[in-house]
Amino acid sequence: MTTPGTTAEHTETIRLRVNGVTHEVDVPPRRLLSDALRHDLGLTGTHVGCEHGVCGACTILVDGQPTRACLMFAIAAQEYELTTVEGMTRPDGTLGPVQQAFKDCHGLQCGFCTPGFITTIEAGLEENPDPTPDEARDMISGNLCRCTGYQNIVKSVLRAAELKREIPTGEGAGQ
Amino acid sequence: MTTKLMGEPVARVEDDRLVTGKGRYADDIMPGALEMAVLRSPHAHARIRSIDVDAVLDVPGVHAVYTYDDLEGPMAEPLPLLIPHPALTHGRTQYALAKDEVNYVGEAIAVVVADNRYLAEDAVGRIEVEYDFLPPVVGIDAARAAENLVHEDVPGNVAAVMEQSFGDAEAAIASAPHRLSLDLTVERSACMPMEGRGTVARWDEDLNRMSVWTSTQTSTGVRAAVATKLGLDLGQVDVVTPDVGGGFGVKIVHPWPEELLVPMAAKALRRPVKFTEDRREHFISSAHERGQQQHIEVGFDDEGRVLGMSVKFWHDNGAYTPYGLIVPIITSTQLLGPYKLPNYRVSFESLYTNTVIVTPYRGAGRPQGVYAMERTMDAIAAELGMDRTEVRENNFIQPEDFPYAHGELTFQDGRPLVYDSGNYPEMMRKARALVDWPAFEKFRDEARKEGRKVGIGIACYVEGTGVGPYEGGHVHIETSGKVKVSTGLTTQGQGHQTAFAQIVADELGVRFEDVEVVTGDTRRSPYSVGTFASRAAVMSGSAIALAARNARAKALRLAADALEADVDDLEIVDGIVRVKGAPDSQIALGTLAVLSNPLRYAFDEASRAATQFAVGDPSKPPVAEDDEPGLEGKDYYSPPRSTFASGIHAVIVETDPETAEIRILKYAVVHDCGTLINPRIVEGQVHGGVAQGVGGALYERMAYDETGQLQNASFMDFLMPYVTEVPETIDIDHLETPSPLNPLGIKGAGEAGVIPSAAVFAAAIEDAEGFPITAMPISPSELYALRLTHSTTSHERTAS
Ligand code: FES
Ligand code: FES
Numbered sequence: 001m002t003t004p005g006t007t008a009e010h011t012e013t014i015r016l017r018v019n020g021v022t023h024e025v026d027v028p029p030r031r032l033l034s035d036a037l038r039h040d041l042g043l044t045g046t047h048v049g050c051e052h053g054v055c056g057a058c059t060i061l062v063d064g065q066p067t068r069a070c071l072m073f074a075i076a077a078q079e080y081e082l083t084t085v086e087g088m089t090r091p092d093g094t095l096g097p098v099q100q101a102f103k104d105c106h107g108l109q110c111g112f113c114t115p116g117f118i119t120t121i122e123a124g125l126e127e128n129p130d131p132t133p134d135e136a137r138d139m140i141s142g143n144l145c146r147c148t149g150y151q152n153i154v155k156s157v158l159r160a161a162e163l164k165r166e167i168p169t170g171e172g173a174g175q
Numbered sequence: 176m177t178t179k180l181m182g183e184p185v186a187r188v189e190d191d192r193l194v195t196g197k198g199r200y201a202d203d204i205m206p207g208a209l210e211m212a213v214l215r216s217p218h219a220h221a222r223i224r225s226i227d228v229d230a231v232l233d234v235p236g237v238h239a240v241y242t243y244d245d246l247e248g249p250m251a252e253p254l255p256l257l258i259p260h261p262a263l264t265h266g267r268t269q270y271a272l273a274k275d276e277v278n279y280v281g282e283a284i285a286v287v288v289a290d291n292r293y294l295a296e297d298a299v300g301r302i303e304v305e306y307d308f309l310p311p312v313v314g315i316d317a318a319r320a321a322e323n324l325v326h327e328d329v330p331g332n333v334a335a336v337m338e339q340s341f342g343d344a345e346a347a348i349a350s351a352p353h354r355l356s357l358d359l360t361v362e363r364s365a366c367m368p369m370e371g372r373g374t375v376a377r378w379d380e381d382l383n384r385m386s387v388w389t390s391t392q393t394s395t396g397v398r399a400a401v402a403t404k405l406g407l408d409l410g411q412v413d414v415v416t417p418d419v420g421g422g423f424g425v426k427i428v429h430p431w432p433e434e435l436l437v438p439m440a441a442k443a444l445r446r447p448v449k450f451t452e453d454r455r456e457h458f459i460s461s462a463h464e465r466g467q468q469q470h471i472e473v474g475f476d477d478e479g480r481v482l483g484m485s486v487k488f489w490h491d492n493g494a495y496t497p498y499g500l501i502v503p504i505i506t507s508t509q510l511l512g513p514y515k516l517p518n519y520r521v522s523f524e525s526l527y528t529n530t531v532i533v534t535p536y537r538g539a540g541r542p543q544g545v546y547a548m549e550r551t552m553d554a555i556a557a558e559l560g561m562d563r564t565e566v567r568e569n570n571f572i573q574p575e576d577f578p579y580a581h582g583e584l585t586f587q588d589g590r591p592l593v594y595d596s597g598n599y600p601e602m603m604r605k606a607r608a609l610v611d612w613p614a615f616e617k618f619r620d621e622a623r624k625e626g627r628k629v630g631i632g633i634a635c636y637v638e639g640t641g642v643g644p645y646e647g648g649h650v651h652i653e654t655s656g657k658v659k660v661s662t663g664l665t666t667q668g669q670g671h672q673t674a675f676a677q678i679v680a681d682e683l684g685v686r687f688e689d690v691e692v693v694t695g696d697t698r699r700s701p702y703s704v705g706t707f708a709s710r711a712a713v714m715s716g717s718a719i720a721l722a723a724r725n726a727r728a729k730a731l732r733l734a735a736d737a738l739e740a741d742v743d744d745l746e747i748v749d750g751i752v753r754v755k756g757a758p759d760s761q762i763a764l765g766t767l768a769v770l771s772n773p774l775r776y777a778f779d780e781a782s783r784a785a786t787q788f789a790v791g792d793p794s795k796p797p798v799a800e801d802d803e804p805g806l807e808g809k810d811y812y813s814p815p816r817s818t819f820a821s822g823i824h825a826v827i828v829e830t831d832p833e834t835a836e837i838r839i840l841k842y843a844v845v846h847d848c849g850t851l852i853n854p855r856i857v858e859g860q861v862h863g864g865v866a867q868g869v870g871g872a873l874y875e876r877m878a879y880d881e882t883g884q885l886q887n888a889s890f891m892d893f894l895m896p897y898v899t900e901v902p903e904t905i906d907i908d909h910l911e912t913p914s915p916l917n918p919l920g921i922k923g924a925g926e927a928g929v930i931p932s933a934a935v936f937a938a939a940i941e942d943a944e945g946f947p948i949t950a951m952p953i954s955p956s957e958l959y960a961l962r963l964t965h966s967t968t969s970h971e972r973t974a975s
Binding site: 009028030031038039042043044045046047048049050051052054055057084085086088089095099102103104106108109110111112113114115118133137140141142143144145146147148149150151152153154 | 186187189190191192193194195196197198199200202203206235236291293294366367368369370371418419420421423453454667668669670855856858859861862863864865866867889890891895896897898899901902903904905928
């Protein structure tokens with residue numbers, strides 16, 4: 001049975017500042033930030049693995065703090081600087097230190113969980129630039145990965161810390 | 176000189192894309208597509224009295240709603256029974272949308288297509304269904320008791336009874352010096368890839384063509400299913416596998432109702448349509464595995480040598496059997512592991528329950544088989560007071576015994592169960608060394624003095640990998656010198672683009688960077704089977720190697736003409752064919768690609784370079800009768816039978832004397848997957864497998880209540896390991912016993928990490944606690960309860 005598909009629900013025009021760029025979009029008030037990023041802004045690097053705040057695949061940085069984009073409404077994200085995995089590359093477009101570390105250490109397989117780990121680690125290393133292996137494990141203990149068994153992700157954290165120390169300040173990833 | 180890449184831990188070419196957020200997963204494709212949501216049965220067993228969709232049509236943004244009554248032609252018939260088997264006398268499959276009856280919570284009843292998922296879900300909420308409730312059958316006990324039936328025309332809930340044997344197990348057990356029997360159970364878990372299912376379809380009215388992108392382990396399988404069900408010619412349907420966020424078995428073709436309904440709706444509405452499931456849907460409407468009850472009888476001699484073994488098991492296949500008997504057949508054959516049994520009998524019943532269907536999950540029945548056998552080996556050792564590794568060694572198939580046939584048993588591929596190669600004694604030697612087996616008793620004593628409980632477990636397995644029927648490879652050298660490779664099977668994170676490029680670079684003599692591999696695209700590779708049973712490296716790796724050799728032969732033939740040299744005097748280095756010892760006499764592969772296609776215009780560097788060479792005899796046609804234009808190689812690999820990888824895992828655990836928490840102190844893996852293509856990828860596979868094994872042994876279970884509601888259908892309640900649950904490090908040692916069955920000597924590696932986990936953890940916990948562990952997984956509270964039972968019984972014993 002088919003129907004013509006009349007116009008849908010009420011929307012609001014909102015501004016989202018993502019990876020240093022301001023976007024204006026029309027969204028219904030109930031639209032999740034994860035959906036707005038992915039489907040309205042085309043930033044599909046942010047993934048959705050559970051939609052209930054447990055897996056961490058949708059983690060982005062909200063004013064630098066790791067935040068689950070599936071637990072936030074887009075309309076509530078207007079006031080903040082949002083950073084997604086797409087904003088983690090260096091200004092010249094090459095891999096940022098955390099991204100490079102994942103590649104160096106085989107920290108990913110299917111890559112679906114990876115963006116959420118990368119954003120989480122990026123923020124974690126801001127807070128603790130020189131983590132011990134235990135602190136590295138702690139840093140990623142809220143994210144699920146079904147492929148890697150995590151050993152190489154822990155290595156990636158430590159490697160990323162090393163790479164970050166090698167970069168002169170001001171040239172880090174993100175803005 | 177080009178360095179050999181085979182066996183090198185090359186960094187993955189996939190990663191740049193995936194770490195920058197540029198991966199393309201199913202839900203990333205076709206922005207703006209209409210979206211589908213599914214009304215799923217909230218009841219485990221019920222007859223559908225009526226479905227009222229009237230209220231849906233008023234929801235703004237809704238484009239269509241479908242129930243069973245809207246399905247036509249083949250879509251209205253039951254979904255295919257993909258792998259029939261003579262023993263599957265009562266196979267049943269569901270309809271794409273339920274007809275009259277639902278048999279598990281989650282079964283699809285209706286779908287709505289709307290502007291977006293939010294609106295589609297709103298509309299689904301408005302569909303009214305009236306049910307007549309039927310008593311649900313949940314769990315193997317209820318299925319066996321058969322007081323209620325899942326399908327009224329399937330007596331005893333028995334889908335299949337199957338038996339295989341060699342020798343005379345009963346007689347051998349009866350006359351053996353020692354006898355034991357064991358009753359074991361394993362519960363359900365599931366693959367749980369981080370990306371759920373997703374399908375996007377676009378019908379092109381101008382080209383009369385269907386394009387489907389789906390998160391699958393077999394693009395050709397989905398293509399055939401879509402074409403058959405929608406009444407399209409195979410040639411009208413393209414299925415492209417985008418990046419896939421993990422599979423582990425569940426994304427093999429079933430086909431899912433949604434995989435058919437999405438293209439159906441796209442064609443009807445002439446708009447792209449997408450379905451992306453949420454996590455709850457993945458729990459209640461994809462597939463689970465592992466649930467079995469096992470009864471084992473074994474007879475053995477004073478050295479622990481098994482003289483006869485008889486196994487009966489009951490396999491929970493869920494509500495339907497689209498995937499036939501693959502899982503229990505694998506359990507019943509792979510149970511034999513690395514051991515030489517003179518007499519063996521196995522029989523199983525595959526039983527219906529009102530729960531989600533059961534299809535292969537990484538390991539696919541092997542973990543249960545290994546659990547049965549390895550627990551038996553441990554029981555024999557305990558009975559005789561022997562070392563557990565020694566009992567195993569006394570039963571090993573010896574290196575000189577290969578190829579080794581297990582009587583007349585038939586494996587899952589319908590072929591005789593014949594092991595191709597292996598070295599189990601050497602593997603045991605390595606495993607004992609890696610975990611320092613001899614030093615454990617001292618460690619235990621020291622721990623005991625500190626009031627700690629520790630235990631060690633060891634488990635062996637043999638894994639049939641690389642099952643047929645075939646895979647293909649296509650290698651195309653472009654005029655730029657770049658090499659484009661395609662194989663039909665799909666990729667879910669195994670790094671095929673890297674591993675296969677390594678093979679091509681070596682075989683062809685080109686730079687790794689110049690090779691690009693595409694997988695799972697039916698436009699490029701219409702003939703293919705799929706990615707399962709640790710078969711990708713064996714099957715496609717071999718096919719691609721053969722294809723590259725063909726391309727190389729053609730390149731050398733053309734180069735010999737162009738350089739007026741003998742083929743045997745040529746070599747290919749970094750994409751340049753040159754005369755050995757006379758490097759000035761050379762021609763680039765790209766130039767040869769131009770020469771191979773003599774009818775084309777000169778429009779690039781390579782074609783201009785080609786003008787200085789004249790190829791062939793002017794009196795003959797430019798393309799010889801037995802030749803084709805283009806510098807390509809193509810081939811298929813179809814093995815006579817599977818190749819058998821093997822391994823041994825050992826674990827040391829500590830159990831908390833108060834809380835019964837189980838902590839992993841050491842985890843060691845010795846693994847033989849034949850020739851290694853990329854050790855870093857193989858180790859990654861082992862790591863991931865072990866983590867899934869830890870989950871399956873200690874945390875994960877599908878908690879169905881007696882009404883058939885899955886009570887833990889979310890990541891909050893289903894305990895999948897985080898970093899905090901897995902071993903901090905895994906010690907890995909490789910043994911390379913090449914397979915004689917394929918050109919590179921490869922065996923599969925994808926499932927190895929997970930296969931022996933239930934067995935090895937049960938053994939270690941049993942060793943720490945001193946009482947038998949017979950049901951897996953085991954949680955701290957269950958272990959605690961067992962402690963109470965055993966302390967009461969031992970107390971009673973002392974009292975009496
Ligand atoms: S999708 Fe947001 S936490 Fe899983
Ligand atoms: S890499 Fe696949 S889920 Fe983490």
